Amino acid sequence: MAGRKLSEIAKTIRSKNAGVDKITFDVIFPDRTSYELVRESGVLSRDAMCRIFGIDAARITDHVAFEPALAIKFTIARMVPSGSPGDADIFGAQQYGPLLDIEVPDGR
Amino acid sequence: MPPSIQHGRSANHTLRIVCPNGHLGFAPIKAGSFRIGCNSEPDLICADSGSCDVGPVPLGSDTSSSPLQWQTDDLETMLLASRRLGVPMIVGSAGDTGTNSRVDLFVGIIKELARKHQLSKFRVGYFYSEVETGLLRRRLAGGEVVAGLDGRPALDAATVDATQRVVAVAGVHPYIKLLDQHADVIVGGRSSDCALFAAPAIRQGFPEALAYFYGKILECASFCAEPYGAKESVLGEITMDDVKITAMLPEQRCTIASVAGHAMYERANPFYEHFLGGHLDMSQCRYDQYDERTVRVTGPTYVPASELRVKLEGSGKIGERYVGIVGVRDPYTIANIDLVTQWARRQVTERFGERGYQVHFSVYGRDAIMGSSEPMRSAPAHELAVVVQGIAPTAAMAEEVAMIATRQMFYARLPQVRGTAGGVAFLLDEVMPASPAYRWTLNHTMRVDHPLELFPTFVTEAGV
Numbered sequence: 001m002a003g004r005k006l007s008e009i010a011k012t013i014r015s016k017n018a019g020v021d022k023i024t025f026d027v028i029f030p031d032r033t034s035y036e037l038v039r040e041s042g043v044l045s046r047d048a049m050c051r052i053f054g055i056d057a058a059r060i061t062d063h064v065a066f067e068p069a070l071a072i073k074f075t076i077a078r079m080v081p082s083g084s085p086g087d088a089d090i091f092g093a094q095q096y097g098p099l100l101d102i103e104v105p106d107g108r
Numbered sequence: 109m110p111p112s113i114q115h116g117r118s119a120n121h122t123l124r125i126v127c128p129n130g131h132l133g134f135a136p137i138k139a140g141s142f143r144i145g146c147n148s149e150p151d152l153i154c155a156d157s158g159s160c161d162v163g164p165v166p167l168g169s170d171t172s173s174s175p176l177q178w179q180t181d182d183l184e185t186m187l188l189a190s191r192r193l194g195v196p197m198i199v200g201s202a203g204d205t206g207t208n209s210r211v212d213l214f215v216g217i218i219k220e221l222a223r224k225h226q227l228s229k230f231r232v233g234y235f236y237s238e239v240e241t242g243l244l245r246r247r248l249a250g251g252e253v254v255a256g257l258d259g260r261p262a263l264d265a266a267t268v269d270a271t272q273r274v275v276a277v278a279g280v281h282p283y284i285k286l287l288d289q290h291a292d293v294i295v296g297g298r299s300s301d302c303a304l305f306a307a308p309a310i311r312q313g314f315p316e317a318l319a320y321f322y323g324k325i326l327e328c329a330s331f332c333a334e335p336y337g338a339k340e341s342v343l344g345e346i347t348m349d350d351v352k353i354t355a356m357l358p359e360q361r362c363t364i365a366s367v368a369g370h371a372m373y374e375r376a377n378p379f380y381e382h383f384l385g386g387h388l389d390m391s392q393c394r395y396d397q398y399d400e401r402t403v404r405v406t407g408p409t410y411v412p413a414s415e416l417r418v419k420l421e422g423s424g425k426i427g428e429r430y431v432g433i434v435g436v437r438d439p440y441t442i443a444n445i446d447l448v449t450q451w452a453r454r455q456v457t458e459r460f461g462e463r464g465y466q467v468h469f470s471v472y473g474r475d476a477i478m479g480s481s482e483p484m485r486s487a488p489a490h491e492l493a494v495v496v497q498g499i500a501p502t503a504a505m506a507e508e509v510a511m512i513a514t515r516q517m518f519y520a521r522l523p524q525v526r527g528t529a530g531g532v533a534f535l536l537d538e539v540m541p542a543s544p545a546y547r548w549t550l551n552h553t554m555r556v557d558h559p560l561e562l563f564p565t566f567v568t569e570a571g572v
């Protein structure tokens with residue numbers, strides 16, 4: 001089945017601190033069709049995120065589909081607080097890279 | 109569609125706020141859209157200046173991450189507009205961290221600017237947010253639980269001992285008190301981003317739910333507009349029934365997507381915003397496109413807290429810090445980079461033993477940014493940079509730790525390596541002093557009897 005990359009479908013894919021102990025990810029879609037396509041496909045599900053980031057499910061503290069913004073949003077607990085020695089992303093702003101190339105099946 | 113709120117009020121009873129910057133001082137205000145905002149009948153000019161995004165170093169070392177000149181320039185831009193229009197100006201979480209020294213710094217800048225521009229006398233209100241670690245020790249000794257947030261354990265005495273500085277996060281209360289005392293300019297200590305916008309609205313009788321939402325949506329200025337472009341002004345208007353927000357830069361618009369998208373920005377969950385006194389439930393919010401560049405929001409709910417709990421942020425020093433940088437191009441060395449860093453670490457151990465310092469290697473080109481979550485970890489780039497951090501109780505020791513760890517990568521002993529004249533490339537054959545290393549020690553909440561308990565307020569005068 002032919003698919004497209006998430007980066008070709010979503011309008012915004014970003015990560016950012018949510019406080020000092022968590023990083024939150026926002027994937028925002030341009031229209032309802034693409035939002036529903038990706039939401040239903042499961043490629044951004046909790047399980048899929050655990051696989052992609054190599055983490056336990058317990059580290060995903062929140063995972064919601066936020067309809068007003070046509071967004072899928074999830075939050076991951078940091079291993080060490082932001083800016084502790086060894087943390088190289090104080091703002092948590094560069095953690096979304098692996099999401100860009102996720103293959104989204106056509107759904108037809 | 110109705111005419112834009114930019115050109116006039118949409119109801120009889122409204123409060124209009126221009127927000128020119130989501131983090132005052134961190135990057136400069138863009139003047140053009142701020143001028144348009146000031147010509148759009150604002151009742152106040154408000155901006156937040158703080159964030160825990162900047163990491164634990166500024167709070168721990170009581171410094172700003174924003175340059176003094178940029179802080180001064182932004183305050184000058186806001187102050188001159190506020191005095192010319194005769195409307196109050198509010199700045200929250202002064203100087204990135206909202207510590208007492210940052211509040212004093214901003215109050216001093218305001219006074220100096222008033223002298224420089226020969227402004228007529230006006231009243232400057234300010235409040236402090238710092239919490240003495242002694243107070244925390246007494247509370248703990250009295251058996252009180254200072255609860256951890258985000259999975260942290262409750263506060264213990266050892267953590268307090270390891271903490272340099274603590275700020276409490278204020279709600280609307282000190283702002284309302286200072287507005288009641290007719291402050292023309294308010295400089296806030298650490299406070300919730302939404303509080304400085306919500307305070308004037310609540311004081312004028314607008315519903316709390318709308319007022320807090322108003323603050324939430326205004327606090328990052330043009331981050332709630334599209335196309336993306338930071339540091340541009342936005343104008344908000346609250347009525348008894350709704351909140352409206354519009355972009356001041358002609359090239360930007362507020363859309364349902366951009367405003368709803370911003371409502372979830374920088375928060376673990378898009379539906380709830382917590383602050384001293386309660387929380388905002390945004391799950392039933394309704395977003396409408398009011399005019400081409402304005403969004404109207406209705407439906408947030410305010411849930412008062414059954415117990416007043418104030419959020420505490422604390423930072424503790426780990427040690428002095430030096431940094432070294434090396435590059436690697438040999439594919440065999442790249443494939444075995446962990447052996448190289450292990451070798452270098454072992455040389456530090458031979459000199460200083462196992463404890464009493466830290467060495468960190470960040471391997472750029474492989475997994476520096478994402479660490480163990482990096483899916484491409486096994487496919488490093490054709491060249492790597494390794495950034496070395498040496499952290500120790502004294503600067504001299506930190507320098508030596510960093511120097512050993514950096515230089516010994518040059519001498520790493522890899523069994524099959526062909527290049528025997530040096531294992532890494534030096535950008536600089538030196539290690540550089542960096543800010544001391546700190547960590548976030550407190551992300552907790554503590555019970556208070558009164559919302560002003562930790563936030564003493566003061567009023568002074570500026571101008572001639």
